[in-house]
Amino acid sequence: MEKKYNICLDIGGTKILGAIFNEKDEIVYRLKKKTKSEGDSSDNVESVIIKVVEEMIAESGIPKEQIHAVAAGAPGVIDQDAGIVLFSPNLPWRDYDIKSSIEKKVGIPFYIGNDVNMGVLGEYKFGAGRGHQQVIGFFIGTGMGGGMILDGKLFTGYKHKGAEYGHMVLEPEGPLCNCGQRGCLEALSSKQGMSAYIREQVTRGRKSMMADYVTEGVFKSKALKKALNAGDAVATEAVNRACHYLAIATGNMINTISPEVVVYGGGVVEATGDLFVDKIAAEVDRYCMPSIRTTVELKAAALGDDSVIYGALALIEEH
Amino acid sequence: MEKKYNICLDIGGTKILGAIFNEKDEIVYRLKKKTKSEGDSSDNVESVIIKVVEEMIAESGIPKEQIHAVAAGAPGVIDQDAGIVLFSPNLPWRDYDIKSSIEKKVGIPFYIGNDVNMGVLGEYKFGAGRGHQQVIGFFIGTGMGGGMILDGKLFTGYKHKGAEYGHMVLEPEGPLCNCGQRGCLEALSSKQGMSAYIREQVTRGRKSMMADYVTEGVFKSKALKKALNAGDAVATEAVNRACHYLAIATGNMINTISPEVVVYGGGVVEATGDLFVDKIAAEVDRYCMPSIRTTVELKAAALGDDSVIYGALALIEEH
Numbered sequence: 001m002e003k004k005y006n007i008c009l010d011i012g013g014t015k016i017l018g019a020i021f022n023e024k025d026e027i028v029y030r031l032k033k034k035t036k037s038e039g040d041s042s043d044n045v046e047s048v049i050i051k052v053v054e055e056m057i058a059e060s061g062i063p064k065e066q067i068h069a070v071a072a073g074a075p076g077v078i079d080q081d082a083g084i085v086l087f088s089p090n091l092p093w094r095d096y097d098i099k100s101s102i103e104k105k106v107g108i109p110f111y112i113g114n115d116v117n118m119g120v121l122g123e124y125k126f127g128a129g130r131g132h133q134q135v136i137g138f139f140i141g142t143g144m145g146g147g148m149i150l151d152g153k154l155f156t157g158y159k160h161k162g163a164e165y166g167h168m169v170l171e172p173e174g175p176l177c178n179c180g181q182r183g184c185l186e187a188l189s190s191k192q193g194m195s196a197y198i199r200e201q202v203t204r205g206r207k208s209m210m211a212d213y214v215t216e217g218v219f220k221s222k223a224l225k226k227a228l229n230a231g232d233a234v235a236t237e238a239v240n241r242a243c244h245y246l247a248i249a250t251g252n253m254i255n256t257i258s259p260e261v262v263v264y265g266g267g268v269v270e271a272t273g274d275l276f277v278d279k280i281a282a283e284v285d286r287y288c289m290p291s292i293r294t295t296v297e298l299k300a301a302a303l304g305d306d307s308v309i310y311g312a313l314a315l316i317e318e319h
Numbered sequence: 320m321e322k323k324y325n326i327c328l329d330i331g332g333t334k335i336l337g338a339i340f341n342e343k344d345e346i347v348y349r350l351k352k353k354t355k356s357e358g359d360s361s362d363n364v365e366s367v368i369i370k371v372v373e374e375m376i377a378e379s380g381i382p383k384e385q386i387h388a389v390a391a392g393a394p395g396v397i398d399q400d401a402g403i404v405l406f407s408p409n410l411p412w413r414d415y416d417i418k419s420s421i422e423k424k425v426g427i428p429f430y431i432g433n434d435v436n437m438g439v440l441g442e443y444k445f446g447a448g449r450g451h452q453q454v455i456g457f458f459i460g461t462g463m464g465g466g467m468i469l470d471g472k473l474f475t476g477y478k479h480k481g482a483e484y485g486h487m488v489l490e491p492e493g494p495l496c497n498c499g500q501r502g503c504l505e506a507l508s509s510k511q512g513m514s515a516y517i518r519e520q521v522t523r524g525r526k527s528m529m530a531d532y533v534t535e536g537v538f539k540s541k542a543l544k545k546a547l548n549a550g551d552a553v554a555t556e557a558v559n560r561a562c563h564y565l566a567i568a569t570g571n572m573i574n575t576i577s578p579e580v581v582v583y584g585g586g587v588v589e590a591t592g593d594l595f596v597d598k599i600a601a602e603v604d605r606y607c608m609p610s611i612r613t614t615v616e617l618k619a620a621a622l623g624d625d626s627v628i629y630g631a632l633a634l635i636e637e638h
Contacts, residue, residue: 077610087610134477146575150474157469157577158453161611164574169567169606170489179608181570248488255483256465256575258476287488289498291396291406292480 003068007053007108008312010115010305011074016052019309020060025126027306029060046098050105069319070102071111071312073118079160080113080315086160111315114156117163118311119301120147121154123263125314127302132260136253137301138166138246140266140276142218143178144186144193148257166190168249185249189242191218191268197238208234221271228272239272243279250280250298251287258292265301274300322387326372326427327631329434330393335367337375338628344445346625348379365417369424388638389421390430390631392437398479399432399634405479430634433475436482437630438620439466440473442582444633446621451579455572456620457485457565459585459595461537462497463505463512467576485509487568504568508561510537510587516557527553540590547591558591562598569599569617570606577611584620593619 005028010017018031033052049072057064076088083099102110113121120129120137129135133152139145144166148155156162167177167184174183175196187193195210195218202211209227213219227235250262269276281298288296303310324347329336337350352371368391376383395407402418421429432440439448439456448454452471458464463485467474475481486496486503493502494515506512514533521530528546532538546554569581588595600617607615622629 134481150469150476151472153470155469158579158614159577161608161614162453162575162577164577164608164611165571167574167608168571172567172606181606181608248491252484252487252571253575255486256481256572258478258481258483260477287491287500289480289483289486289500292483295477295480 003066005062005067006313006316007056007067007070008309008316009049009052009070009072010118010308010312011049011072012115013075016048017305017309018052018056019306020056020062021313025313027309029056029062031056031059046101050102053106053108064108067108069109069111069316070106071113071316073113073115073308073312075115077160078112078114078117080111080117080154080156083110083112085112109316109319111312111319113154113311113315114147114160115308116145117147117154117156118315119145119265119307120149120263120311121314122303122307122309122311123265123301124149125317126310127307128263128299129261134257134259135261135263136257136259137263137265138250139307140190140242140246140264140268142191144190145266148259150257165249165253168252170245170248185245188245189249191221194224194238194242195219197241198234201234201237206234208232210235210238221267224268225271228275239275240279243276244283246276247280247283248287250284254284254288254292254296259296261297261299263299263301265304265307267305269300270304276300322385324381324386325632325635326375326386326389327628327635328368328371328389328391329437329627329631330368330391331434332394335371336624336628337371338625339375339379339381340632344632346628348375348381350375350378365420369421372425372427383427386427388428388430388635389425390432390635392432392434392627392631394434396479397431397433397436399430399436399473399475402429402431404431428635428638430631430638432473432630432634433466433479434627435464436466436473436475437634438464438584438626439468439582439630440633441622441626441628441630442584442620443468444636445629446626447582447618448580453576453578454580454582455576455578456582456584457569458620458626459509459561459565459583459587461510463509464585467578469576484568484572487571489564489567504564507564508568510540513543513557513561514538516560517553520553520556525553527551529554529557540586543587544590547594558594559598562595563602565595566599566602567606569603573603573607573611573615578615580616580618582618582620584623584626586624588619589623595619 004023006021016033019027020029077086085093085096123129135149137147146163146165171183175187177187195214199214323342325340335352338346339348396405404412404415442448454468456466465482465484490502494506496506514537518533
């Protein structure tokens, strides 16, 4: 029997997105599942993946024998060639050979990569970076993720720890980041960075539709969109400030890499359309060399929430 | 007859350094020549290279038939695979197929690459980066050059315009650079940046042994060394400031690439020994992620003024 389907997963700290692709790279079945209640040992997270895969096979009605491979994007430092999770900040994995373990239990080839790397790989193969050899991505969420396609290949650096330009320092005495640095891009331009700015302004007495969302933790991307549409001044300032630093970071990455495409993805970009890309593009020329800038396109991610899932598909096709 | 010698050149705006290597990669003959007087058309610069090669053959007494190849590092945007000078700031070359032209005239295979890229390639194959797959370099001279070995290969980005992190913006409203940006690393930490700082301090009445050197243009590296040894306060401040920004830029590059080695080269480093590397190393931990920092070594270039020449040799050996 021909193996013509692939199962692709986006494994987050709180939820798993799943899709089954047919041989034409079309999604024929989808699943969304929460992970948090399942406990926090690596064995349990793994068992969730296995359960999700088995559930997807059962509910889609596709025979297991027709599944060619399973692949996943997950947070953390991951060796995508060997299928080993070296370190994961939100999941309890360390030097864990999840590939062998899942393959033994499920009996289907399994691949895994860092979620942002998979997102950029997805955009490179199927989305905004299609047809180009040098593609870099900024994924703007609670954190700030980076991923690079260099000379047509996912680049992750020594021990797969690279592409962390989301933590590029732009203000040495700026706000403290979770990473321990001050004034890095994540602390300035991620949802955490924007939420901190809004919180500061609300604390000093300014009004904002975002006030309730940022009292504890970060806002939801949809709430930001609503506030921007209503002309909320504090929310607008937060976005302008985030885009200012994203423009500097983008300029620095353009000078460093000479990419053909810079892709912006993540929940905030997905919710606000071209807003972030337009604001960054309006300012970036100041922060890179004109001769390099002329051959770079700035684009919003084309696959939206599915970037990571498509990247997992690309990882299967690369093997 | 066996072709066992290679001629390698470092082509600067004002001088050419040349070396003949034997089959053991040892330098058996050296030459140094000024170029400026030769005029400024691409044809004349090319004829200088040809004259130098012929002179080296004649004076070394090595038969031309025993020369395997000639290779050169030169400033500018260069396609090192095709041997085409796309653009050169100081030399009058644009989309110039110097490889074909020189091969036709000299009858020996000719290779060429960007000088800083060749410098990093030289350090990777024969110097401070030996044995590693991810090596990045900062070459501190009148300008600030960058070069990257990624996954064991020289990376130059789309149309060979990348590795310009010498122009990474660190102070958006900082001093103006020749590149047109404000506050980029070159404007802060190169000899031009340090000279500008010293000039400012002298102008406001402070005393410095460097005063005469920076009235017009940049200081000589040996003069800086002398001033530092004498405890010149203004010179010391200029170096501390340069190293502060080099530490931030290094941290940003460590986060971006996850290199195994960062090499610092160029005239200033050559003249001052480990001073720059030590100062940068003392500060860099603040500006990169600890988990990435643990596997990075910071080193002074091991080949000194010969980095570019050895890189040219590596370019021959790669082909």
